[in-house]
Amino acid sequence: MELQIESTSPWMNEELVSLRDAVRRFVAGEITPHQQAWREQQHVDRALWTKAGEMGLLLADIPEVYGGAGGGFAHMAVVFEELGYAGDTAFGIHVHAIVAHYLLNQGTEEQKAKYLPRLASGEMIAAIAMSEPGAGSDLKGIRTTAVLGPDGYRVNGSKTFISNGFLADLILVVAKTDPAAGSKGVSLLLLETRDNPGFRVGRILEKVGQKGQDTCELFFDDALVPRENVLGGAEGRGFAQLMTELPYERTILGVCAVAAIERALQLTIEHTRERRAFGQALIEMQNTRFVLAEIKTEATVARIFIDRCVEDMLLGRMDTVRASMAKYWLSDLQCKVVDQCVQLFGGYGYMLEYPIAQMYVDARVQRIYGGANEIMKEIIARSL
Incomplete structure (x- = not known):
């Protein structure tokens, strides 16, 4: 199912709207039709990387002098959101972009010139x-x-x-x-x-x-x-380099979590409008309406928070503590929301042919990778 989730984020502009449209078409044509095949072979086709490179999507926020598209963090956020809205978790562009930022911010000029253009084109993964x-x-x-x-x-x-x-x-x-x-x-x-x-x-x-x-x-x-x-x-210098670059990774995970929350909510609203029980649509039942009202509120709070995080990344003021908050709280919320949505789907929510079931199994690792959420809480606690 293709969802048309429209962003009202304050950091969006006309250029980013055009980028979103282009990414959405790319995902619909080059990713969505192949998701089941990639799950079976346990990796995407290498051709996807070169196609994304030709589109300028792989390193959208890396300067043009190094082969990137010359945008900012918002450009990559649009890419991550569109992958999330399509339910894709196969394309490892997130890790690819993270390595590129280690090179950009921590590498020598020779290292940047040698590797970043090849990462931007998809020649190297x-x-x-x-x-x-x-x-x-x-x-x-x-x-x-x-x-x-x-x-x-x-x-x-x-x-x-x-x-x-x-x-x-x-x-x-x-x-x-x-x-x-x-x-x-x-x-x-x-x-x-x-x-x-x-x-x-x-x-x-x-x-x-x-x-x-x-x-x-x-x-x-x-x-x-x-x-x-x-x-x-x-x-x-490795440990210091890791600590410096981890906020980028953890903010990305927050962006992905919010996209998943928004997708889960829209899928569930559509399902509960169509599914009937006891002579009425599920969405007409008070319990369903109240659960969806809670999720809508939480999704709105999450969106406002991640929008602020994106703006802080653009201004270069995103710190380790805030990135840890984004990673822990938003991934926790993602798992909670998706679980609630599965419940509203009933038995269908447990069938992998339904996107919400796939989202349920894909979500759980968000609380582990990029630093376990317990570690995020420890980082936050040390700032008190």
Whole structure:
């Protein structure tokens, strides 16, 4: 079902309205018809990346000098919203954009010139490798190492739950370059996967939801990274770089959550208008009306909050605490709202042929990735 959700966000303008129309057509033609096939094969087709690159969608908020479309965060927010309104969770453009921003804000000029145009075109697909079998939200517990030798760094270890891992050509690897230095011994390395014999992709992981998104195990056995591919050109900056860039990621997750909330609400309103029980439409029953009234109110509050977050991103004043609030509260609300909507669908809400059921299984991980919501609360609490 194609929903025509129209934005009233204060950050929208005529250019962004035109972009939304173009993205909506692109999603309807290039993504929606293939969602079931991608869920079955557990990854999107590589051709999607090059088509999106030709449209200028992959790095819409990266300067044109580096191959991007030259827009701001609002341009990417429009892309993320339209994917959310279409119910797509397969296209890993979110992670791709996050890696691009690590390069833009933390990389050397040589690194930006080398990789950003190739990411913008879709020639290269990006992933970020943080989580390990024994280290998730606590990045200080990572065990992957990178030892500098005559030919560059040799990376050893493994990563898991890596989005875009199956297709990735460029992986931003979190590794310890000085294990004795604690957080100051963590570096971010730009690892190219092609023709790298020490790199191996493990199995595509079988997830509860988001089955079209390739999420993999990665293995490094003396995988080579050139000396000049330490992000920013110097070791030991990794932890600080992560903390600086995480607000971008967490605000994206908030944008996606609100889009999902708005989609769930509209799907449920339409269903309850059509579905009849005891001689009347479900929406005519007081319980249904009250639940939908609560969801409509929460969706409106969520929209106002995320609009402020988008504006703050555009003005460069989005901080870690507010981004943590957006990530935790909006993803929690997404799961709550979708669950309530499933209930109003009744038995149909449990059938995967109905979009609301797919949204239910896709939503749950929002509270885990990007930093578990419990970690978000700890970050917020430290600001008190």
